[in-house]
Amino acid sequence: xxxxxxxxxxxxxxxxxxxxxxxxxxxxxxxxxxxxxxxxxxxxxxxxxxxxxxxxxxxxxxxxxxxxxxxxxxxxxxxxxxxxxxxxxxxxxxxxxxxxxxxxxxxxxxxxxxxxxxxxxxxxxxxxxxxxxxxxxxxxxxxxxxxxxxxxxxxxxxxxxxxxxxxxxxxxxxxxxxxxxxxxxxxxxxxxxxxxxxxxxxxxxxxxxxxxxxxxxxxxxxxxxxxxxxxxxxxxxxxxxxxxxxxxxxxxxxxxxxxxxxxxxxxxxxxxxxxxxxxxxxxxxxxxxxxxxxxxxxxxxxxxxxxxxxxxxxxxxxxxxxxxxxxxxxxxxxxxxxxxxxxxxxxxxxxxxxxxxxxxxxxxxxxxxxxxxxxxxxxxxxxxxxxxxxxxxxxxxxxxxxxxxxxxxxxxxxxxxxxxxxxxxxxxxxxxxxxxxxxxxxxxxxxxxxxxxxxxxxxxxxxxxxxxxxxxxxxxxxxxxxxxxxxxxxxxxxxxxxxxxxxxxxxxxxxxxxxxxxxxxxxxxxxxxxxxxxxxxxxxxxxxxxxxxxxxxxxxxxxxxxxxxxxxxxxxxxxxxxxxxxxxxxxxxxxxxxxxxxxxxxxxxxxxxx
Amino acid sequence: xxxxxxxxxxxxxxxxxxxxxxxxxxxxxxxxxxxxxxxxxxxxxxxxxxxxxxxxxxxxxxxxxxxxxxxxxxxxxxxxxxxxxxxxxxxxxxxxxxxxxxxxxxxxxxxxxxxxxxxxxxxxxxxxxxxxxxxxxxxxxxxxxxxxxxxxxxxxxxxxxxxxxxxxxxxxxxxxxxxxxxxxxxxxxxxxxxxxxxxxxxxxxxxxxxxxxxxxxxxxxxxxxxxxxxxxxxxxxxxxxxxxxxxxxxxxxxxxxxxxxxxxxxxxxxxxxxxxxxxxxxxxxxxxxxxxxxxxxxxxxxxxxxxx
Numbered sequence: 001x002x003x004x005x006x007x008x009x010x011x012x013x014x015x016x017x018x019x020x021x022x023x024x025x026x027x028x029x030x031x032x033x034x035x036x037x038x039x040x041x042x043x044x045x046x047x048x049x050x051x052x053x054x055x056x057x058x059x060x061x062x063x064x065x066x067x068x069x070x071x072x073x074x075x076x077x078x079x080x081x082x083x084x085x086x087x088x089x090x091x092x093x094x095x096x097x098x099x100x101x102x103x104x105x106x107x108x109x110x111x112x113x114x115x116x117x118x119x120x121x122x123x124x125x126x127x128x129x130x131x132x133x134x135x136x137x138x139x140x141x142x143x144x145x146x147x148x149x150x151x152x153x154x155x156x157x158x159x160x161x162x163x164x165x166x167x168x169x170x171x172x173x174x175x176x177x178x179x180x181x182x183x184x185x186x187x188x189x190x191x192x193x194x195x196x197x198x199x200x201x202x203x204x205x206x207x208x209x210x211x212x213x214x215x216x217x218x219x220x221x222x223x224x225x226x227x228x229x230x231x232x233x234x235x236x237x238x239x240x241x242x243x244x245x246x247x248x249x250x251x252x253x254x255x256x257x258x259x260x261x262x263x264x265x266x267x268x269x270x271x272x273x274x275x276x277x278x279x280x281x282x283x284x285x286x287x288x289x290x291x292x293x294x295x296x297x298x299x300x301x302x303x304x305x306x307x308x309x310x311x312x313x314x315x316x317x318x319x320x321x322x323x324x325x326x327x328x329x330x331x332x333x334x335x336x337x338x339x340x341x342x343x344x345x346x347x348x349x350x351x352x353x354x355x356x357x358x359x360x361x362x363x364x365x366x367x368x369x370x371x372x373x374x375x376x377x378x379x380x381x382x383x384x385x386x387x388x389x390x391x392x393x394x395x396x397x398x399x400x401x402x403x404x405x406x407x408x409x410x411x412x413x414x415x416x417x418x419x420x421x422x423x424x425x426x427x428x429x430x431x432x433x434x435x436x437x438x439x440x441x442x443x444x445x446x447x448x449x450x451x452x453x454x455x456x457x458x459x460x461x462x463x464x465x466x467x468x469x470x471x472x473x474x475x476x477x478x479x480x481x482x483x484x485x486x487x488x489x490x491x492x493x494x495x496x497x498x499x500x501x502x503x504x505x506x507x508x509x510x511x512x513x514x515x516x517x518x519x520x521x522x523x524x525x526x527x528x529x530x531x532x533x534x535x536x537x538x539x540x541x542x543x544x545x546x547x548x549x550x551x552x553x554x555x556x557x558x559x560x561x562x563x564x565x566x567x568x569x570x571x572x573x574x575x576x577x578x579x580x581x582x583x584x585x586x587x588x589x590x591x592x593x594x595x596x597x598x599x600x601x602x603x604x605x606x607x608x609x610x
Numbered sequence: 611x612x613x614x615x616x617x618x619x620x621x622x623x624x625x626x627x628x629x630x631x632x633x634x635x636x637x638x639x640x641x642x643x644x645x646x647x648x649x650x651x652x653x654x655x656x657x658x659x660x661x662x663x664x665x666x667x668x669x670x671x672x673x674x675x676x677x678x679x680x681x682x683x684x685x686x687x688x689x690x691x692x693x694x695x696x697x698x699x700x701x702x703x704x705x706x707x708x709x710x711x712x713x714x715x716x717x718x719x720x721x722x723x724x725x726x727x728x729x730x731x732x733x734x735x736x737x738x739x740x741x742x743x744x745x746x747x748x749x750x751x752x753x754x755x756x757x758x759x760x761x762x763x764x765x766x767x768x769x770x771x772x773x774x775x776x777x778x779x780x781x782x783x784x785x786x787x788x789x790x791x792x793x794x795x796x797x798x799x800x801x802x803x804x805x806x807x808x809x810x811x812x813x814x815x816x817x818x819x820x821x822x823x824x825x826x827x828x829x830x831x832x833x834x835x836x837x838x839x840x841x842x843x844x845x846x847x848x849x850x851x852x853x854x855x856x857x858x859x860x861x862x863x864x865x866x867x868x869x870x871x872x873x874x875x876x877x878x879x880x881x882x883x884x885x886x887x888x889x890x891x892x893x894x895x896x897x898x899x900x901x902x903x904x905x906x907x908x909x910x911x912x913x914x915x916x917x918x
Binding site for chain 1 (some may be wrong): 822824839862912913
């Protein structure tokens, strides 16, 4: 799109990178011109982050070797091969001519220094500014990334800032010396969609003003479509496809690109559908893409039956600050009067951003958290009326799948042991032989083999581990599964497979899901009904078409418009919501406004301010 | 802050009572000080012994003796030594500075040596320098302090008469005792610095600091070391307590006029007031150091500052 005729700023030629004996990047070539944005996309392990660290020559510190290739960069002293420079010369280029933003804003800033010190440091280093001059410039930079109260912020510490604010500080720091090239490594992956939209807008505007070239590393095709002029698709350390963004999205040539694009959930792709739909998946077989699996309308919800789970006026609060005499002064208002039902065979999605209380609701239903007020009942029986034996029994009917498949399996127990544990805990089967048969059957059901039962979690990939977690959840024959961001940590192609697995299991077993997610596109694909949460209250509630096609609350509309669509033709100025998501922490006595629910269509509820 | 200090004061009182009560009780099980005092004095009658006991206040019940001692603490009057009748506060006033000087010198020497070595080992992880540093630290850990002290004396005071073999007299006299204690401290500290440093160096903000173009020394000594401070300060604080305990042996070998020697002699002579006072002062020192450690946390880490 913005192809300039001039010589490229950065030219990577035949780059190979090795860590010890393993080659993680093989014969990679691409180029970036001034003012251009090149996206490097790929799934985990594709080598995209190593590419960026190699350009910075930071990969050296992790033990990388460069057996072949050149990285030509137009420095202020003429073109140089970055791979041939010593670290001392590189230090003059890093932060000054090439700078970098990292994925995790929460851990990117040093916790023991003030924001002002950290931004000023780079100005003092590369521009020889005095402390006062550097701090004044730091304030200007914070203004530039649209941080409010910049002067005040200079004296604050990172832990006092939200993730979105920290990422803006990182951008201010990266652009402090007006670098020619900015490398952004998954800069918005850890952020909420509305905050992501803000950050993408800031990056785009600053690029226009400063003419910086950007290498944008991401796994999110929506962000690629939104930002990139050119795209490099990486797969197993190789660039399998390169070209202008429009071409890649329109006519993906390489089979891998085609499978990748087909797996990306696109918001709006299900318009006009009353029910979620299980769609066939494109898979790579012997290097050729092939459609696998059936197409089926997921009409499993039995609304005629009594609700399986009823939540009524649920309130959950956490005491956090105490006064000198131990009196509570501040509380987190995590959940404020939330009510909904889940019917057998239904998928109800709870969507919202950080602090919306969606996970707290799930944890309260699973009895991992005590409710402050309100009532949860399961199959017509209230949790508060249950005996402890009945509550124990409820843990068999309701199972939980967590976000992080790496942290939710005991690393010292075999996979078979973990899957068998719910069976033993609830005494469902007693003979060891039968338990082993059941475990094998469960593993096969989730797409693994019985031989896997004797292995340990570290031998599996993230997607396989999430399958193991699903097998474990199924082991006790539950009626309801709470999936708390269960797809968020997975690559899109794996995510698409797991979505289908969830739907197949629902069809077979009549399972109900409480699907907790921040990803609107996935929710659109999977759920029968949707509840949109904001600061602990439901803003909008309804059937999938009602919420996605006629969003009626302002917040729902803003949330939907902030989602980047994986189609460069639909590029839009992402909805600019200024400021952060407000904090749910409140002083005692300062009660939040509770919104009344109004039914605007049968089953479609919207919060109205009283 | 006020609540914190009140809590700490209550804690301190409890610790002092628990420690001194145990010591006062235990030392009275070792035997009669009057017998000790009259050893080798020829014919001593039972009446003489009773008289001596009365003079020392030992005829009172244990509880009364202990209460008198506690009263003494509050008025900073620890009584007089059974041997020679010198006021105990005078003895402690001489011994405490000697011990503190030695303890702080050893700790200081060990910190100054172990921080750069530990950082070097962490950055050269698995390489030659790391292996050497780790082997040396293992060797250092394996020396018993009394053996090391004796060897140093044999070598540098007797074979090569470079340093004074005993006593506290000027800078030269500090070298051997400080080295003896410093070697063992350094050996553990190097390992601690290495481990915490390795952990910190994995952090994202270290990568960010390098991406800014900062030199390795700034990255390591400014960005990383400040973040290692909490575990290091905690450990150095604990170590100081252990140091005061271990000092008895080293002070004996080098005849150092400190609290260790004072305590050792007091045990031998069943000199109750001196021993009780030494123990009380040492436990107050340890409580004080722990308090300083807690205050230091807030100084080095802003996250703790705002919560407290």
